[in-house]
Amino acid sequence: MPKLWKAGDAYIWISGLALMITLVMIGGLLFLIAAKGLGSMWPADIGRYTLRDSSVYLGQFRAKESVRDSDGVRSSESRIKLKIGNRDLYGLDFKWINEADIASRDYPRDAVILERHEWGNYHGYLKEIRKNGVVIPGGDTEAFSVLRDLIRDSNEIHAKILKIEKGEIGDINYGIEKRRLKLRGLAMRGEGDPVKEAEHRLKIKEYEERYKESEAKLEALYSELNRNEAVMISAGGDEKVIPLGKIVLAFRPNDMGFLEKAGFYVKRFWGFVSDDPREANTEGGIFPAIFGTVLMVFIMSIVVMPFGVIAALYLREYARQGVMVRIVRICVNNLAGVPSIVFGVFGVGFFLYGVGGIIDSVFFKEALPSPTFGTGGILWASLTLALLTVPVVIVATEEGLAAVPRNIREGSLALGATKFETTWKVVIPSALPAILTGLILAVARATGEVAPLMITGVVKLAPDLPIDGHFPFLHLERKFMHLGFHIYDLGFQSPNAEAAKPMVFMTAFLLILIVVVLNITAIIIRNRLRKKYATSAV
Amino acid sequence: MLSGKPMEKQEFKTPETNGVSPAPKAKKPKKAKSVPDPLAEVENLSLFYGAKQALRDINMNIPRKQVTAFIGPSGCGKSTLLRCFNRLNDLIDDCRTEGDISINGKSIFDSDVDITDLRKRVGMVFQKSNPFPKSIYENVAYGARIAGIKKKSVLDDIVEKNLKRAALWEEVNDRLNDSAMSLSGGQQQRLCIARAIAVEPDVLLMDEPCSALDPIATAKIEDLVTELKSKFTIVIVTHNMQQAARVSDYTAFMYIGDIVEFDTTEKIFLNPAKKHTEDYVSGKFG
Numbered sequence: 001m002p003k004l005w006k007a008g009d010a011y012i013w014i015s016g017l018a019l020m021i022t023l024v025m026i027g028g029l030l031f032l033i034a035a036k037g038l039g040s041m042w043p044a045d046i047g048r049y050t051l052r053d054s055s056v057y058l059g060q061f062r063a064k065e066s067v068r069d070s071d072g073v074r075s076s077e078s079r080i081k082l083k084i085g086n087r088d089l090y091g092l093d094f095k096w097i098n099e100a101d102i103a104s105r106d107y108p109r110d111a112v113i114l115e116r117h118e119w120g121n122y123h124g125y126l127k128e129i130r131k132n133g134v135v136i137p138g139g140d141t142e143a144f145s146v147l148r149d150l151i152r153d154s155n156e157i158h159a160k161i162l163k164i165e166k167g168e169i170g171d172i173n174y175g176i177e178k179r180r181l182k183l184r185g186l187a188m189r190g191e192g193d194p195v196k197e198a199e200h201r202l203k204i205k206e207y208e209e210r211y212k213e214s215e216a217k218l219e220a221l222y223s224e225l226n227r228n229e230a231v232m233i234s235a236g237g238d239e240k241v242i243p244l245g246k247i248v249l250a251f252r253p254n255d256m257g258f259l260e261k262a263g264f265y266v267k268r269f270w271g272f273v274s275d276d277p278r279e280a281n282t283e284g285g286i287f288p289a290i291f292g293t294v295l296m297v298f299i300m301s302i303v304v305m306p307f308g309v310i311a312a313l314y315l316r317e318y319a320r321q322g323v324m325v326r327i328v329r330i331c332v333n334n335l336a337g338v339p340s341i342v343f344g345v346f347g348v349g350f351f352l353y354g355v356g357g358i359i360d361s362v363f364f365k366e367a368l369p370s371p372t373f374g375t376g377g378i379l380w381a382s383l384t385l386a387l388l389t390v391p392v393v394i395v396a397t398e399e400g401l402a403a404v405p406r407n408i409r410e411g412s413l414a415l416g417a418t419k420f421e422t423t424w425k426v427v428i429p430s431a432l433p434a435i436l437t438g439l440i441l442a443v444a445r446a447t448g449e450v451a452p453l454m455i456t457g458v459v460k461l462a463p464d465l466p467i468d469g470h471f472p473f474l475h476l477e478r479k480f481m482h483l484g485f486h487i488y489d490l491g492f493q494s495p496n497a498e499a500a501k502p503m504v505f506m507t508a509f510l511l512i513l514i515v516v517v518l519n520i521t522a523i524i525i526r527n528r529l530r531k532k533y534a535t536s537a538v
Numbered sequence: 539m540l541s542g543k544p545m546e547k548q549e550f551k552t553p554e555t556n557g558v559s560p561a562p563k564a565k566k567p568k569k570a571k572s573v574p575d576p577l578a579e580v581e582n583l584s585l586f587y588g589a590k591q592a593l594r595d596i597n598m599n600i601p602r603k604q605v606t607a608f609i610g611p612s613g614c615g616k617s618t619l620l621r622c623f624n625r626l627n628d629l630i631d632d633c634r635t636e637g638d639i640s641i642n643g644k645s646i647f648d649s650d651v652d653i654t655d656l657r658k659r660v661g662m663v664f665q666k667s668n669p670f671p672k673s674i675y676e677n678v679a680y681g682a683r684i685a686g687i688k689k690k691s692v693l694d695d696i697v698e699k700n701l702k703r704a705a706l707w708e709e710v711n712d713r714l715n716d717s718a719m720s721l722s723g724g725q726q727q728r729l730c731i732a733r734a735i736a737v738e739p740d741v742l743l744m745d746e747p748c749s750a751l752d753p754i755a756t757a758k759i760e761d762l763v764t765e766l767k768s769k770f771t772i773v774i775v776t777h778n779m780q781q782a783a784r785v786s787d788y789t790a791f792m793y794i795g796d797i798v799e800f801d802t803t804e805k806i807f808l809n810p811a812k813k814h815t816e817d818y819v820s821g822k823f824g
Contacts, residue, residue: 411668411730414624415681415737416658425680430671532671532717 030512037509040502041268043253043261046111046123048235049082049097050104057095058111058123058235059084060253067098085113085121086234093120093499107254110139114232115248117278120499124232127239131228138231147250150228154244157225161218168214174470176207185366272506281461281490282500286507291465292378292458292480293447293514299382299476300389300446301439307386308393308442309428309435315394316401317423329398336391344452347384352376352456372477376457378466379476384456385449389442396441400434401427436526440519447515450484458485460493483511573788577602577740577771578623583637585618585627585795592618594795595637600741605763605772607786607803609779610818615795616775617665620743623773624660625653641740658685661734661770665746667726669718669733674701674710677718677729681737696736703769704732705762724755731762735770742766744774748781760785779819783807791815 044060051057059082067077079098087093114122126138129147136143179200186197225245232240251264275285311332319325356373364372373379404427412422428435450458459479466478487507494500576599585593593615600606608616618627625646627633639646646656658681669677676683678697687693697714701707706728710721718729727747734742744763748756763772763785776782782789783803790800791814799806799815810816 405668407664407666407668408670410626410629411662411664411670411733412680413629414626414657414662414664415684415733416654416656417680417684418654421684425683426670 033505033509033512037502037505037507038269040506041265041272043113043251043256043264043268045107045254046113047082047105048108048111049102051097051101052103053101054103056235057082057084057097059095062094083121085123086119087496088119089234089236089238089240093496109255110144110252111254112144112232112250112252114230114242114250115283116242117246117248120279120283120496122232122234122240122242124234124240127231127233129228129230141255144250144252147230147244150244151247151250154225154228154247155249157221157245161221161225164214164218164221169211169218170464171470172207172211172214176204179204179207181366188365273510277461280495281486282494282496282503286481286483286486286503286510288462288465289481289483289486289507290510290514291467292462293483293511294518295466296378296382296385296453296480296482297443297446297518299378300385301443303383303386304389304393304442305435305439308390308438309397311390312394312397312401313423313428316398317419317427332391332394336395339451340388340449341451341455343384343388344455346387347380347452347456348376351380351383356380375477376455376459376479377477378457378480381453381457381480381482384452385446388449388452389446392441392445393435393438396438397431397435400431400437403434404430433526433530436522436529440522440526443518443522444515447511447518448484450482450488453482453485454488458482460485460489483507483514487511573599573601573604575602576600578639578641580619580622581638581640583619583622583635583639585615585622585636586634587630588632592795593622593635596795596797598790598797598800600771600773601788602771603767603769604787605767605774605785606788606790607782608773608775608790608792609777609782610792610798612777613794614792616792617745618795619792620745620773620775621662623741623743624657624662626657626662628653658737659739660741660743661737661739662743663727663730663734663745663747665749667723667730667750669721669726669729672718673715674718674721674729675714678732678736680733685737700732700736701729703735703766704728705758705765706732722755724751724758727751727755727759728762731759731766735766740771742770742772744772746775746777749777756781779807779821791818793818 046058046060049057049059061080062083063081064078065081066074067079068074077098077100079096082095082097083093084090084095085093108125110125112122112124112126114124116122126144126147128138129136129143129150131146131150136146138144138147183197183200186193186200222245226243228244230242230244230247232242234240253261256264272285273290274287276287277289278284315325315328315332319328352374356371356375356377359373360368360371408426408430409422412426413419417425457479459481462479462481464475464478466475466480467473468475487504490500490507491497491504578600580596580598580600583593583596584591596619608619610616621627622635622639623641623646627635635647641659645651670680672680675697678700679693682693682696687696698707698711701710706725709725710716710729713720718726721729727750731742731747748759751759760781763774766772767787774782774786786803788801789803789806791798791806791810791812793814799810799812801811805811806815807819810819816822
């Protein structure tokens with residue numbers, strides 16, 4: 001045994017074991033998140049559960065566990081969790097049922113699930129469709145396909161409405177606000193310029209006229225939307241009339257084959273990635289959060305790279321190596337360990353109130369007292385994160401610079417290059433892979449950061465994306481949505497926690513996916529550069 | 539003093555290179571040996587790394603368009619002396635020189651000398667080949683680009699001409715855009731020579747250019763040196779006495795920061811004036 005110990009085999013086993021435990025933990029985490037998140041989108045069969053007290057529920061099976069008594073001891077009985085939908089009817093989306101209470105269960109082919117704009121899903125049967133006043137009896141497959149066609153039409157109308165609301169009316173509001181600020185600016189400067197004033201007022205009038213037109217269009221669309229209705233019967237026999245405009249999509253899971261379900265799943269997943277959220281974020285997609293996260297990381301990278309690289313260049317190449325530089329280096333390293341919320345507080349104090357306040361008082365006087373840059377926004381959040389991650393970039397870049405062989409620098413200097421030319425043309429290209437490693441670490445850290453963002457510009461629901469069609473297209477002062485905060489909001493601030501749970505996992509899954517995609521992109525670039533700038537092949 | 543000379547193999551350093559030296563003191567020539575048509579003149583050059591003296595009052599003349607070899611045991615100051623000619627020792631903290639070197643009659647230590655300009659006139663090839671992590675083309679064009687030449691056709695000409703001069707063109711003309719790191723060790727060293735002569739220097743300093751190469755690659759470099767001397771004045775530091783005998787016209791034997799003897803190569807190897815030199819070239823010590 002002592003010999004074995006001496007030979008070092010034991011150490012190899014121990015380190016191998018440690019690595020394995022780590023890998024298992026990472027794998028388990030990913031598996032849990034993926035399974036819980038991805039599984040929830042599958043259109044599972046919907047069962048009709050008749051209980052012994054003759055109440056009936058239509059629901060999708062979600063979980064099973066053994067019943068515990070008041071002391072927490074497991075009994076042989078088990079209970080199942082059903083997603084029963086119909087929150088407007090039952091008050092809750094989910095119900096626990098003891099298996100002992102179930103008299104029978106079956107899977108009726110005509111059971112319908114409606115995804116609605118409000119109140120979550122509806123589970124029931126289609127009784128009839130009222131189309132332009134004509135009643136089409138439901139129940140068969142044909143009626144269901146009529147229903148789906150009608151829903152598709154109403155979704156198109158929804159898209160039109162959205163286009164008018166966001167596009168036309170958005171433009172009008174934007175224009176009016178601009179003119180109003182200009183008027184206010186004129187008044188503040190005390191310039192009584194009646195010509196200009198009249199011009200602005202005229203424009204506002206025009207906008208208001210246009211608004212009336214848009215509003216009339218909207219009204220027509222809304223009435224069209226609610227003209228057709230579906231009459232549904234719930235499992236318990238309650239009838240409910242649902243205007244088709246309130247339905248997002250309808251499907252009959254028990255009537256779908258595997259391929260059909262798979263296609264449906266893909267469509268739903270795409271919707272999750274590309275749609276706006278609905279119902280306090282618990283339904284719909286998370287596109288604005290993905291967009292906000294990526295844009296924020298992007299802005300942060302653009303800011304942090306030059307700053308970090310230049311600082312490292314000075315520290316390593318130009319500063320006289322001594323006590324001072326060593327102190328600075330220690331400070332930089334320690335900065336990387338400061339809790340992120342502290343950076344957030346600094347961001348609020350310095351960027352929002354300080355810099356933002358000055359910008360507002362100089363450039364956006366008309367809008368005061370409502371702040372433009374003097375409040376949270378994507379620019380301030382990105383800058384705060386840039387501060388947070390700049391030590392990482394400095395440290396990585398410094399290491400890269402230190403690793404550039406001295407004889408390569410001398411080779412350049414011996415050709416008559418200045419120190420600056422040597423640094424710029426030989427040293428930095430050689431250190432680029434290391435610099436990119438710094439960027440990768442910075443991006444990974446920034447993507448996952450939530451705390452400092454909560455106080456510097458992230459919101460639960462942002463009305464507009466930070467990029468749109470209005471000049472100057474990129475609106476750095478706007479608040480934005482972020483996947484990390486979205487997870488927090490869904491998981492802990494949601495009014496309907498149970499329904500939001502799968503969304504939490506899905507969002508977490510996507511966040512990890514984005515970090516992975518960003519990292520892989522950077523790693524591919526780095527490997528290319530490494531090949532190009534390899535400093536020793538011999 | 540090690541810090542100043544990263545190229546030297548450190549294990550060969552012995553205490554004898556310290557300021558207090560037990561070694562026999564060769565009589566210094568008061569006047570440097572006169573050579574026909576000197577390009578560079580070294581006068582009373584001393585060099586200190588901090589308190590340690592690495593070169594002692596050196597006087598010599600480097601003949602124009604000839605090959606001058608510095609030989610001597612490790613740590614004798616050959617490389618240090620070589621690096622004085624392009625003032626590469628300036629990069630080292632605590633390094634101080636006294637005396638003077640003039641090239642074409644102009645002191646290189648004058649305050650009005652632009653150091654980058656000097657280094658353009660005095661090219662250098664290092665012990666370990668150090669191509670830049672760029673393409674073959676960019677390596678050769680580097681000096682020209684530094685000098686501000688942007689025109690593609692001019693650069694193309696420079697690259698071709700100098701790769702041919704360095705006897706590398708045949709081997710690489712079909713892959714000029716490949717990384718210089720893809721070349722073999724000998725090719726890399728010839729690339730470094732091409733890069734150095736592409737600047738059209740007056741002097742080419744070579745610091746043990748073959749010490750990391752196999753005999754075949756070494757022979758190629760030696761041929762190259764012989765060819766290049768019609769265009770450039772070459773100063774070569776070498777460990778290898780046969781090499782010095784083969785390629786050089788003049789040889790300086792150095793020992794502990796001193797030039798023991800400096801004469802034509804023939805004289806040094808066949809009929810040295812000093813016993814010490816004879817012992818060294820005949821392999822009795824070293």
